[in-house]
Amino acid sequence: MVTKFLLTFAICRLIVTVGLAVYPTEILRSGDLEGHLSMDPSDVVSVSRDFGGLSSAEPMAVLYPASSRDVARLVRSSYESARVFGVSARGHGHSINGQAMTGNGVVIQMSGHRKAAPPPRVSERLMYVDVWGGELWIDVLRSTLEYGLAPKSWTDYLYLSVGGTISNAGISGQAFNHGPQISNVHELEVVTGKGELVTCSEDQNRELYHAVLGGLGQFGIITRARIALERAPQKVRWIRVLYSNFSAFTEDQEFLISLHRQPEALKFDYVEGFVIVDEGLINNWRSSFFSPRNPVISSLHADGGVLYCLEIAKNYHQSNALAIDQEVEALLKKLKYIPGTEFTTDLPYVDFLDRVHKAELKLRAKNLWDVPHPWLNLFVPKSRIADLDEGVFKGILGNKTSGPILIYPMNKSKWDERNSVVTPNESVFYLVAFLRSALDNGDETQTLKFLENQNQQILRFCEDRDIQVKQYLPHYTTQQEWMRHFGDKWELFSRRKMEFDPRNILANGQAIFKPYFDLDVASL
Known part of the structure; x- marks a missing residue:
């Protein structure tokens, strides 16, 4: 019986391999879709690389869906x-290590075409907005x-898709107070790996809801999200101050994020920071703020020391502009x-949130945006940050x-442990x-080689010193590494995969589970 099964499986695998280039269109009849399934080489190439620029994979076809039903039909087929065949959802293509690619299936292009996206629907009374999963945060x-x-809650860069950031976490300088974006989602509409279109929330299909939040696309494709809203401020007082002492820098950051526990206390609305090991990076692609020729900065750099910049912001309305000076001064x-x-500027709220895009346009003009980005993002326990x-x-x-090099703390209490994302086991990280x-x-x-080697040096340093870091936007190449990453959550994560995507169809680019169509018969 076992021999017969293995033989049958091997034949099926051979059929898949031989027919790989044509079968999506064979399975999906033209009348099954409202949108467009394309095998045009230009469309295929357009989704074969991402912002990281570190890898490439050409799918067999690209789906431009006209609705969530198209997404469900494709996955169900x-x-x-x-x-x-594998299915990967792609938003703005801002992944780093090919997470939204698939070389053996279909990429669903969720962003960049309006046909599929119903307009955002705002409820003023209930303070939420319903949006298409491929909608960009700027929209x-x-x-x-x-x-x-x-x-x-935001990310620093707004030209990312809602489904993309919610599949990871979505963090910025507001996360210490409001939590990541996944802590501000009331409800999701999801296409599971079985092709089922499911609405999930805290009150219905709760297991799927928590699985998808921070789930790296492994359990479902987000076609709609209900996002919590607040009254929008009109202006922002944006401030940077410098430190030469790392302990003073981190103590101040930790003090500022602790103020959220005091409802009546004055507090900043945004807390981030960055490390300056190179004077030329005082201004970087994130923002252009102050001049490195400032005599204070020049003198601080004279002895070659490392500087630390605390970046903070206070939101306000024009009606209370007179009070903002006193509040900021007191803090x-x-x-x-x-x-x-101190370096300070006041600007409209939208301009503050969209600050990275302005720098992006300048870099694009110099052909310095579409280059490889060997990024490394780490969650580090507070107790080991000095290391x-x-x-x-x-x-x-x-x-x-x-x-x-960004560095800023967050409060673990603002993260829901039932979600799929993993963080260090300390109250502040x-x-x-x-x-x-x-x-x-x-x-x-x-060079790319030098920077990738340096990333490996950093990871080895953390491992050798037993610093229990967790990668954000994680990338591993073996399941053993993924198991170490998830730790105690691995059993839950793998059980959820079996429940919601039992044939391992979704998000193969993450390389967490072996694709069903690529299983090694000899290993069965």
Whole structure:
């Protein structure tokens, strides 16, 4: 019986391999879809690379859906067929390591074409917005601002899809107070790996709801999300101050994020920071803020020391503009930054949230945006953050890097442990993000090979020192590594996979589970 099964399986696998280039159109009849399934080479190439620029994979076809039903029909056609093919959802293509690619199936292009996307629907009374999973956050913002409302939690870059960030977590300087974006989602509409179109929330299909939030696309494709809103401020007081002492810098950051526990206390609405190991990175692609020729900065860099920049913001309305000076001054008096290093600007709320896009346009004009991005994002326990300062910022990196290094703390209490994402097991943990760009400019320290090797050095340093980091936007190549990443959550994560995507159809680019169509018969 076993021999017969293995033989049958091998024959099926051979059929899949031989027929790989044509069977999606064979399985999906033209009348099954409202949208368009394309095998045009230009369409295929357009989804075969991502922002990371580190890998490529050409799918067999690209689906441009006209509705969530198209997404469900495509996935169901794979699930019910003897010739299973992979399905990956792609938003704005801002993945780093090919997570939204598939070389043995169909990419669903969720963003960039309006036919599939119903307009965002805002409920002023209940303070939420319903949006298509492929909607970009910048468009969500524009739609909600028409009602004087805005989502509570953001990412630093708004040209990302709602489904894409919710599949990871979605973090920025508001996460210490409001939690990540996945903590601000009331309801989801999801196409599971069985091709079922399911509405899920805390009150219905709860297991699927928590699985999908931070689930890396493994359990379902998000076709609609209901996002919590708040009253939108009109203006932002945006401030940067500098530190030369790492302990003072982190103590101030941790103090600021602790204020959320005091409802009546004055507090900043946004807390981030970055490390300056290279004077040229005082201004970076995230924002252009102050001049590196400032005499204070020049003198601080004279001895080659590392600087730390605290980046904070206070939201306000024009009606209380007179009070903002006093509130900010009172907060700044409690901090231990270097006197005379305050840099302040006031700008509209939209301009603050969309600050990275303005820098993007400048870099695109210089052909410096579409380059490889060997990013490394780590969640680091508060108790070990000083180790990264000594061993990485002042050690491995030397005095030069090729992109900003973000560092800011978050409160674990704002994250729901029932969701799929994993974080360090401490009440406060830091994001440390090495957002580097590889350039071919003759400088070895900016080459892709050098930066990828440096990333591995950083990871080995953490492993050798037993710093229990977790990767954000994680990337691993073996299931054993994924099991270590998820730790105690692995059993739950794999059980959810068996329940919601038993044939391993979805998100093969994450390389967490072996695709059903690529199983090794000899290993059965």
